[in-house]
Amino acid sequence: MPVYIIRRLGAGLVLALLVTFITFLLLSTSFEDVARTILGPSATPEVTEALIAERGWDRPVFVQYVDWLVNAAQGNFGVSVYTSLPVGPTVLQRLAVTLSVIIPALILTVILSTILGVWSASRGGAVDRLAQGISLVGYIVPGLLLAIGLVVIFAVQLKWLPATGYTPPGEDPAAWARSITIPVIVLVIGGVANMAAQVRGRMIDELRRDYVRTLRTRGTSTTSIVLRHALRNAASPALTVMSLEFIGMFGGALIIENVFALPGYGSFAFNASLQGDIPVIMGITAFGVLLVTGVNLLTDLANGWLNPKARVH
Amino acid sequence: MEAMTAPSTEHILAIEDAAATSRIPIWKRLLKDPQAVVTAGILVIIFLLGILTPFLTQHGPNDADLSMVNAPVGTPGYLLGADETGRDIWTRLLHSINTAAISAIIGAGVALVVGVIAGLIGGYFGAVTRASTEWIFNLVMTFPGILLLIILMPVTGGDYRFTMLIFGVLLSPGIYRIVRNLVVGVKNELFVDAARVSGLGNLRILRRHVLFVVRGPIIIAAAFMAGSAIAVQSGLAFLGVGSLEIPSFGAMIASGFRNLYIAPTQFLWPSLLLGVITASLVLLGNALRDTLEGSKPTPVKVGIGQKVAPGNDVKARDASALLEVTDLGIAYRGPSGQPREVVRGVSLSVARGEVVGVVGESGSGKTQTAFATLGVLPAEAIITRGSILFDGKELVGLTDARMRPLRGKEIAYIPQEPMSNLDPSYRVGSQLVEGVRSALGVSKKEAKERVLALLERCGINDPHRTFDSYPHQISGGMAQRVLIAGAVASRPRLLIADEPTTALDVTVQAEILDLLRDLQSELDMAMLLVTHNFGVVADICDRIVVMQNGAVVEEGPAIEIFQNPQDEYTRMLLGAILDESAVRADPPAAALAEGVLQ
């Protein structure tokens, strides 16, 4: 088992290496633009060149990349060219914000999708049509519209929830919960629409399997059949969907973070990309690859736990 | 092992339906599916509007009339009003449809081309090629999608078509996976081997045979990818990445969002249309999946009990037998709609301690009769008439809840295919313990002891090890012993065994039959043995019921049937045993046939 995990993490590192190198290669064309942006509109070409030389951006790309890599390997991801904020700690800080929104959203999505999916797969009929309808509405209703509606009601009118901003959970858990409520709701609506359908489909498949019939002939209760047996077997494929949903939520979070002014990973990455803040983009890319690798690894491990056949030895 | 299993009635019905429908072209089948028709209709109308844009609009997408800024809905010449810069929203919506369509075509198209080609290569050629394509696509998957598109803005120049091209590549791993898996599966199939033998080149094989097989899943995936391409293009445009000259849903939503408090409808139109398009694509994808890959059954309430047709007034023949089935009729409402009767007035009885064999080919209705007795007919089935008396108690019309006390405790069941009848996620022992506890209501410890003893009794050498094994860790024969142990754990009075040996190896078959026979006499159970093989019933059954096409054709003591079969069909079935041994030299049949002939 540990060997397996180490091998997977190793593969993740190789991947991170490649992805960051390609990203660096792509970014290397824009050093001059970055220098100009730092210096402001009135800078002369000589000053621009001086800055490029000072930062070492005129060295061969490969040398610069190796330089970055050696520093990154020691945990030093450099500083933002615009704000001089240290990239590593800032990325982690921003990641924490996004995760503190995404993880509750994911947990709620999973719970609600499971309830909705299991409910509609094991009840059928009107219940099923209702649940399907809920999913469809989730698809069609624009998340942003919902977000603004909630803000107007709960933040502007009732003043129960904040309209913008973020409080870290360590500072004030209640304020944190309030600050993420609306973003979480918006993410959950979109997520449930997608995932409930998956859970439903898997559950329908499972409930028609032979072993379910055999369990019934042994007098096993309906609850146990649905929740203990069918759901457990449906969970393993649903888990893969969940990991994709999780990575997908980073994309959704980008828009949410912009609208709610949350200091998250997505808006950080977005702004850095727009400005061409090279060290920040590199740091974000590296962390992003490791994050995806980690999520996939966790998914596989959880899959092994749920599905004995897929267990790694 | 799966291949050896005789198809059940449900399978046969499904296959018949599929055969009937597969002669109909896909599009005709799709036309019968309301979900496909409605969603495809919506999409066709929407995209047709897009194509007809020049005829439906009086303005250009970027024509700005400053006097029309934020014009309300219904302003003459501005059907849906005008936006924050005085551009006609109706016109821009139509142009946005085209942008979405082009995004979908480019995004899904590139993903398809890249994914299919790589999938064919990765799946068809050797391990080294596969490993390297695999690695490349893992790499592609890891790229942070939207972020990459934003970083690449200077490269793409903000042209959404270029962006969608890259996004297509990012989408391709999904297609690659599907195609590769299908190709690996198809590759070893006979017709590809045959093609290879007949000297067709690799390319032609790929094109002719493999592509044909993988087209279904690809069409489905394309619908979903078109949806994501549109969503991503809109997302990027919403964030203001890319050319602002291009009318798109994202740009319109962004503009509407800026103006949300001033003119909320500006936000509503593009959002709704985008929502309808993406939802339609997803639903159409689902409908396509149903049509191309066989429809997903609609769910039914679990534990609702078997459906019984109204007006059933059949009276039991005789209340003294342990099981008395009288004039039982079972019908299926197949996917084609009309109910078809698969069991037509079957009557049979099993006395206490008696072993009755029900013999018939696949589709004769024997398994359905057994299921009806257990109360586990699938949801599509309906009992049209008849009575099932168990120990004087009418089972037809019982709810699941009232049926449950009988199951496991009074009536037990041994299935045909041992592997699929064990829950793969739980250890063997815990499944059996759960059954024992729900049937007998004993403590966990007691149940475990009982199960271990039973496993040993059922011929398992190391019961503790089996107890702690997962189903996939034990052999088929062992699994069948486990299931037998599970069935007899509560000392049932009636054991229904549905082809208990069909899926097993020859040597194991005989052992299992021996075990069943021993258990039967030990526990003094009545047994209903359902099989297509006369050989199996030969030396275990007291009486035999022969079924064909859902009806009983002959019935009588085992010896009589064997020695003097009356019905043509019975004779044919008996003859089949001989044929099998003679022609195929099928060992189990041969061995048993010998037994019969003795």
Add this chain to the structure above:
Amino acid sequence: MSTFRTDRRARRLAVLPAAALAAALAITGCAGSPSPAATDSAAPIEEKDLAVAAVSAPNSLDPAQVVDGQQMFVWSSILDTLLRKSPETGELEPGAAEAWEYNEEGTELTLTLREGMTFSSGDPVTADAVAATLLRSKATPGSVQSRLAAVEDVVATDDLTVVITFSHFDPQFLDNLAQGPGAIGDPATMDEERTATDPVGSGPFTLDVAKTVPGSSYVLTKRDDYWDAENVPFKTLTVKVLQDPTASFNALQAGEINAATVQSQLVAQLNPDQFTITPNEAVAVAYLNILDRGGETWPALGDKRVRQAINLAIDREGVLKGLFSDMGLVTTQLVSPYGAIYDESLNETYEYDPEAGKELVEEAGYAGETFKIPSTFLSTTIEPVLTQAFSDIGLTLEWVAVPPQQAQSAARSGEYGLYYQILGFNSDSADLATTIGPAGFGNPRAYTDPTLDKLFGEIDSTVDFEAALPAYQELNEYVVDEAFVAPIVYMGANWATGDGITYAGKANTLSTIRLFAVTE
């Protein structure tokens, strides 16, 4: 319903020559300008918590890297500037330097610092600190560097006197001292890493690092030992970065911020009991910059008639009403309408007349010409209007998407003859120079002609602004007549403030806390 701020309480510091002012202050012993509190009401005003929305996050807080614009809210509250500008009139006022004086040629500037100022570390603010900061900024590649180009040396002649020598007179330099170049760093810590994110300054606030999330929200706490503390009526200052106007409006309504600009149409939705609305009709000028005025690459743009035609083609009233909700003023000029150079009558030069424009283009023989123009986030809303305007006079505009990080380069790349720009007002001396002057960034091809040479020559050699004013006015008129650029509108802004806070910016809208006052 909107309350128009009256000017009654505005700081009425007499505009005195620097030396006289210094003398007056010495006599009265009063450091700094009289506070609104002291002059207007007897009861002491309760200090408020100001929470203001900013569109962009500050980048580095290093004095050599600071950027003006809304980023200034944060850094100007931590770092003191040598000079200030009156929000009302835009006149220069004493800051950390209580007096300033040029020599006759304008090549030597003597600054006299206020006594008793301290950094938040407790160290005194000395002439050495000022000299060190200026010399460091001059030597460090960064956003401030180019504005110190004319500086030759900076010397502290005593504890409170700084003498700056120049290679030539820089008419914009004094104004710059109220902005980034005027920021004073702490020499003891200036070269440490913390300077970029949490510098030691001598300004009215210190950064509360624990409560600040860089890039998102900045919390600052007032320094009671700040020399002008009595004129800072805010306990804390929170700057929230809200890029989205809808988010900003929501935050304002929800009470999360108490000062923000609001779109005109939304003003009516704010509760008048809760918010004070202060409109400012001109905070920036939106104009179509003609980069190739000499017609080097696009001969059409070198033709005065074509440039005038472009000016005639733009429906300024329509743009103002349609795109800017009538919040602002139409204009054909670049200079601030609150300044001395502005001449309202010039605005009649180019009344909307696309027909006349079309004729001019045809007459010049350039009908059918196509021009590429960068499409940036600033130009989003106006693009269709400009496209339309060009096609009305027989020309074609082709917008080319330019990513934000290339926006700066695009204007200078030489690939484009036109560029849409929105520029906040700086000062009368700077506003024309940046776009028209041969070294201005708005004139990347360094276009000039004999008239421009003559007028700029006069301006650059006249140290006293009043004396140079006629030259400025002539220059302004010449620019309008030659149609070197196509100004469209002065953009206005509605500031909504709550919790008894009011907005005081008019001629000067440099983003400092001095734009806000407390009235109740």
